[in-house]
Structure formats: C-alpha cells, structure tokens
Amino acid sequence: MTHFDEMTCLLYIEGQLDDGRSREIGAHLAECVSCRDLLRALQHESAFLSSALTEENEAIPARILNEQGRGTPSWAWTLAFAAFAAAAYWFWTDGIGPWIDQLSNAGFGGTDVFSMIVFSGAFWEGWSDMIDAMQIGALILVAILAIGWIRRRVRRPVAVAVVMSALMFAAVLAQPASAAEVRRGRTTVIPAGEVVHNDLVVTGASVRIDGTIEGVLIAFTRDLTVTGHVTGDVIAFAQSARINGTVDGNVRVVANSATLEGKVAKNVTAIGSTVDLASGATVGGGMIALAGQADLDGKIQRDLLGIIGTGDLEGFIGGDEWIRGGNLTVASTAEIRGQATFEGPREPTVESGAKLASPMHTEITQEMRRNRMSAVRVGIRAIFSYVGALVVGLLLLAVFPGLFRAILRETGRIGLPFGVGALALITGGFLIVIAILLLIIGIGAGVAALMIYVPILYVCQIFVGTWLGNKIMGEAPAAPGSVTGAVAGRMAVGLLILHVARLIPVLGALVGLAVALWGTGAVLIGFYRMSRPEVAAPPVTPVPA
Amino acid sequence: MDARRHPEGMSPAEQAALQERIALAKTGNAEAWGELYRQHAPAIFRFCRRAMPTREDAEDATMDIFIKVRQKLSQYDATRPFSAWLYTVAANHCWDLLRRRKLRQDLETGEVENMPLEHPDPGQLERLIESRTSQQVRRALDQLPARARMALVLRYYSEMSYDEIAATLGVRRTFVGVVLLRARHQLREILEGQGGASLAAGGAT
Numbered sequence: 001m002t003h004f005d006e007m008t009c010l011l012y013i014e015g016q017l018d019d020g021r022s023r024e025i026g027a028h029l030a031e032c033v034s035c036r037d038l039l040r041a042l043q044h045e046s047a048f049l050s051s052a053l054t055e056e057n058e059a060i061p062a063r064i065l066n067e068q069g070r071g072t073p074s075w076a077w078t079l080a081f082a083a084f085a086a087a088a089y090w091f092w093t094d095g096i097g098p099w100i101d102q103l104s105n106a107g108f109g110g111t112d113v114f115s116m117i118v119f120s121g122a123f124w125e126g127w128s129d130m131i132d133a134m135q136i137g138a139l140i141l142v143a144i145l146a147i148g149w150i151r152r153r154v155r156r157p158v159a160v161a162v163v164m165s166a167l168m169f170a171a172v173l174a175q176p177a178s179a180a181e182v183r184r185g186r187t188t189v190i191p192a193g194e195v196v197h198n199d200l201v202v203t204g205a206s207v208r209i210d211g212t213i214e215g216v217l218i219a220f221t222r223d224l225t226v227t228g229h230v231t232g233d234v235i236a237f238a239q240s241a242r243i244n245g246t247v248d249g250n251v252r253v254v255a256n257s258a259t260l261e262g263k264v265a266k267n268v269t270a271i272g273s274t275v276d277l278a279s280g281a282t283v284g285g286g287m288i289a290l291a292g293q294a295d296l297d298g299k300i301q302r303d304l305l306g307i308i309g310t311g312d313l314e315g316f317i318g319g320d321e322w323i324r325g326g327n328l329t330v331a332s333t334a335e336i337r338g339q340a341t342f343e344g345p346r347e348p349t350v351e352s353g354a355k356l357a358s359p360m361h362t363e364i365t366q367e368m369r370r371n372r373m374s375a376v377r378v379g380i381r382a383i384f385s386y387v388g389a390l391v392v393g394l395l396l397l398a399v400f401p402g403l404f405r406a407i408l409r410e411t412g413r414i415g416l417p418f419g420v421g422a423l424a425l426i427t428g429g430f431l432i433v434i435a436i437l438l439l440i441i442g443i444g445a446g447v448a449a450l451m452i453y454v455p456i457l458y459v460c461q462i463f464v465g466t467w468l469g470n471k472i473m474g475e476a477p478a479a480p481g482s483v484t485g486a487v488a489g490r491m492a493v494g495l496l497i498l499h500v501a502r503l504i505p506v507l508g509a510l511v512g513l514a515v516a517l518w519g520t521g522a523v524l525i526g527f528y529r530m531s532r533p534e535v536a537a538p539p540v541t542p543v544p545a
Numbered sequence: 546m547d548a549r550r551h552p553e554g555m556s557p558a559e560q561a562a563l564q565e566r567i568a569l570a571k572t573g574n575a576e577a578w579g580e581l582y583r584q585h586a587p588a589i590f591r592f593c594r595r596a597m598p599t600r601e602d603a604e605d606a607t608m609d610i611f612i613k614v615r616q617k618l619s620q621y622d623a624t625r626p627f628s629a630w631l632y633t634v635a636a637n638h639c640w641d642l643l644r645r646r647k648l649r650q651d652l653e654t655g656e657v658e659n660m661p662l663e664h665p666d667p668g669q670l671e672r673l674i675e676s677r678t679s680q681q682v683r684r685a686l687d688q689l690p691a692r693a694r695m696a697l698v699l700r701y702y703s704e705m706s707y708d709e710i711a712a713t714l715g716v717r718r719t720f721v722g723v724v725l726l727r728a729r730h731q732l733r734e735i736l737e738g739q740g741g742a743s744l745a746a747g748g749a750t
Contacts, residue, residue, distance in 0.1 A: 005664065006664055006665060006726060007722060007723070007726055010722060010725065010726050010729075011722050014700075014707075014722070014725075016707055016722060034667070037667035037668070038665070038667045040667065040671075041665070041667035041668075041670040041671050041674075042670075044670075044671060044674050045670060045674055045729065046701065048674050048677075048679075048682065049682065049697060049701040049729075049732075050701045050702070051679060052679035052680075052682035052683055052686075053595055053682075053683070053686075053697070053698060053701050053702040054591075054701075054702055055679050055683075056591070057679070057680065057683070058594070060586070060587045060590055060591075061590070061600075061604055063604055064586050064587070064590050064604060064607055064608075065586070065587075401608075401609055401612060402605060402609055402642070405605055405608070406605070409601070
C-alpha cells in the first residue's frame, strides 16, 4: 500500500474523511512508521497552533471590558433634548412667526414653503438656482449612503454595477444642462434677426443680444446689453447690465450698475450698486432689489422687496412694497396698490401726489434693532444647519459605524488631519474654481467636482463636533447597543457648541475654518485608512535546501 | 476545558441560564444583554485580535460585531450553540473588513492550486515546532496573507467546521483543506526564516 500525502493526513486528523477512507488510513498507519510520524507531527502542529492562538497573551482592553454596563449619561440626553426643545421653541416664536408675518407683509405669501423658509433669509431670489446645486449635493450624499447600505448586503460586483449605473444616470441627467450653446470671445453679438434655438452661455468683455434667444441666457461679462428677445431667464454677472429687450422669464442680475428698460414677464432680482428701473420698464412679477441706490420708475405688477441705501420710487407697484434702507423718497408720480412699508433710520419722504393704498407703514430702526433682526436670522440659519448636521451625522453613524469611528479616531489626532485638511482645501479651492469654470463648459463636469467636495465639507463638522462632545463628556462608552446612543448624545452636544460658537462674529469664522481644515483632513485620512490594503506580508521565499 | 472559548461547555444549569439570558436580551432587556456581552466579549476580542492586523482594528471590530449581534439577536436559533453563532457573525464581519481592504498581496486560488506542496519531513517539522514559541507563531501569523491567516484562526481558534469555514471564506468545502494546508506551509516557511537556520523546507528531502 502506498503512503498517504500530507493533505490526506491532515483531513484524517481533522476528521474530514468518510468512514471507509478513514479505516483504510487507520489500517495503513498501523503498519507504516513514516506515515505515523507524519501524522504525529501534524497533530503536534495543530495542537501548537491552537495553543498559540488561544493563549491569553494580552489583557482585554479596558475599553471593551468596562463599557458594557454604562449607558449614556442621562444628563447628556437631557441637555441635548433641552437644547433642542429650547431651540425649537425659540425658532417658532421668534423666528418663523414674525418672519412669516413679515414675508406676507412683503407679499411673499405665495411662494412655496421651502424656499420661503430656507431661502428668503437671503433676499436674493437667485438662490433658487443655487438650491439646485445644494440639492444635487444632498442627493449625492444620500446616494452614497444608499450604495454603502447596499454594499453591506450585496457582494462587490453588484455594488459596482449599482454605482456605475447611478453615475451614468447622473451623467444622463446632467446632459441637457450641458447642451447649452457656449460662446466666448472679446465681443459677442447676436445680431437682430438671429435666433439661438437653445440656452446660451456667453462670456467675454462685451455681450450684445439683439436677436432672439429661445432659452436661458447666462452671461459673464463686463458690459451686457440685451435689446432682443429672451424666451427664458436672463442670468447675468456683469459690470454694467442693460436690459432693453423683452424677457419672457425672470431676470437675475448681479452688476455694478443694472438698468432695466424693457419688459420682463416674470420676476426681477437685481443686486448692484445702482439699480435702475426706467420709466418704460415693466416687470410682470415681483422685484427684489439689493442696491446702494435704486431708481424705480417703471411698473412692477406685483411686490417690491428691497434693501436699498437710497431709494427713489416714482413708478407703479401692483402689490406690496417693503423696503429697508437709509433714505426713501416716494415721488408724486408713484402708485402703490398694496401695503407700503419702510424700515430705516428716518421717515421716508412721501410727496403729496403719491397714490398709496394706505399710509406708509414706517418703522424707525435703531442700530440695536437691526442687529437683533440679523441675529435672529443668523440664529435661525444656525438652527437649521444644526439639525441638518445632526441628522446627517446620525445617518452616517447608523450606516457606517466602522468608517465613522475610523474618521473620529483620526480627528483625535488633531495635527495630522489639520495638515492634510489644509492641503486638501487648497487643492479643493482650485477644484472649485475649475468646477465653476467648467460650469461654463459643461455643468455635468462641474457638478461632478462639487460631488466630492460638498459632502466632505459638510460632514467634517459632524466629526469635529463628536470629538468635542467626547472631550467634554468623556470618551463615548463604546459599549455595544448603547454605543450609538452615547455617540449620538455627544454628537448633539458637540455640534451644538460648534454652531453656537459660529454665531460669534470673528471667532465664529475662525471656528468654521478650523473645523473645515481639521474635519476634512480627518475624513480623508479616515477614508484612506479604511480602504488601504493590509500591511503587506514580506514575500515568502523558499529557503533552498 | 475551554469554557472561555466555548461557554456552552458548561453545566446544563449554566446552559439554561445562558438561554434564558438570550431570550431576555431578545426582548430588549439591557441587563441581560450586558451579561451576555461581559460573558462573550473577551473571546470575541481575542478572535478579532488574531484575525485583524492591528489591535485598534480588533477593538473596533469587536464593538461593531456586538452591535450586529444585538441587531440580529432575534435571528439566533436557540438550537445552535450560542458561541458558534457568535463566531459566525464575528468571522463574517472580520472577513468582510479584510476583503474590503483589497487583499492584493493575497496569493489567490490559482497559486494555491497550482503550487505543489513539498512533503514535509516529520522530524524536521517536530524540531521546528519545539524550537518556536507561541509568540513567534503569532508573529508569523501576522505575516500571512489574510485568507491563510483567517482560515487558521477560524479552524484553530474558533474551532469552526469545514462547512462553516467554507461559508465564511466563500470557497468550496473541498477547498478548505487545501487552504489550511497551504497556510500551514506558509507559516512553517516564515517560522523557519525567523529561526535563521533552514530546518525543513522547500527543498527536496
């Protein structure tokens, strides 16, 4: 009978062979010394391995031993809850209530709730364009979370397929946006008679549109003149912007001097050092003006909302008027159909001929009052971002506990993440610039760059906050079960402190910067550590006999 | 003997107490869960310590495993030994983590199947075992590719069956023996290297 190979021997000692084969081997072993020796050596090796592996050569870390009994300190929850309740109460009584009143005073009752609550704090209605970018960022974050969740359940190829198809889907979605026609050059003129059957993006020193744009016009230029017809919106960043033509959509313009002489079917948002609505101009919707000086001689069918240093009202306002500023003159030619309100340091001048539906409601603002108002607004924004960050943080903690802890650990190292974060943010700054440049060329590519950047910048506060909470309340008990609750409590406290700190004028900005640097570094290192390959084993080289 | 690794190796009364505790923990009883944790966390930590490359990894993995265990407790089938189930959860978790770190240096199936293993000289093997300490073995273990190390840990620490190992590592059951044997060979080679002298080895005997 032949000897057995090592494999068979191993399977034999491990009891992995069927009865017949086992008996065969048993019989062979009885008469074969060399096989018996091999068998014994392998058995010794197994026993040696078992004892080496099970030997209690090191103590169980205290972190693991001590944690299980402790729950979250109840005061942490109490504090977090109380803070939240107080914030919510304040939010409703001081924030939303007067705000909604004020908004409806200003004739903003009709806009949708979301943009009213979140973005009317920023008077620039053009924020609604920015919302898209932020929503895309949020969607991407959710998508990343979803992919992570799927990946934990499905094996790799499927996850890859999901990611790929999601990316392709995103690319397809971005396609229409990037399909806009782009024109560059020192001077761009769309002559009268020419029709652009597309959205148009133009850059250059001077842009003149005498023809027709069947779509949105986006212009980055020094001088913009529109005498033609734009069927969509006009979005312009210019030193001087003059719109004499017809715009069927909205006009949103940021310019040193913005002049409107034509007909705008929808709303106008104008930010500039001087904003002129010439007497021939008509605005079909409402107008928002942020201006050092504004001459509003034209016709505004709906409401006017303005923050204006020096304002002259000579035209027609179909809805309410609300202006905050330094000086306001309502000329005799003016007509205001709705409620007229002015907030400023002195009484507005209302000339005798002016037709006001009701007397001008005036509020004389003191410096104190102004500060309080803006503090309320800043506070509301802080609460929003606090609650948002907390929700995202809890989501991260629930879906990726491992990654969360890895990043948190990196956060604790302070120095390294700071350096890495600074580096990343500087390159990131370039990325953003490139992204913006790419926005002109292709929105898809710009969004792709933002995709990486926005979520990271957003989540860094979560980790720094949790770290801070840990410092204040002691390391989170890493006990199973209670771990999530305890970390969540610390996250709530830490984030609250961060958000409160951010409200402090100068310090707040520094805190924000520090959090961004530090957190970004930690997130990047954490990601790196999670994905890094294991420390490679030195190549096993057989020793020559 | 090994009450630490297999708390079921205990009296029927203790068994009953354990099952009762599990049942209580399933209902959300924090105290019962705490007891379960205290009883099993050290063994699971040691398991992770062997399976994962660093101590920090092992601590984190232990935490995460118990979070999973608590979530999945309702799925535990009381007819199976509790610790075996626990090890299954732990093994899957650790293997998942290791796999995710892209085991590039891992010599995958092809090599294991293709490279013939030298028949060892029993005398040399015995001498090698005698001349090495447990600590040296553990250190050598750390140098093994992840799958080889995992296989050894699953078999000789958790005492898993070949079926369980096959399921965890995602290999065919008939392949488990090959993985284990190959791992033992690699371990021997590393141990020989450590000792400096070539006691047995790749060469012909």
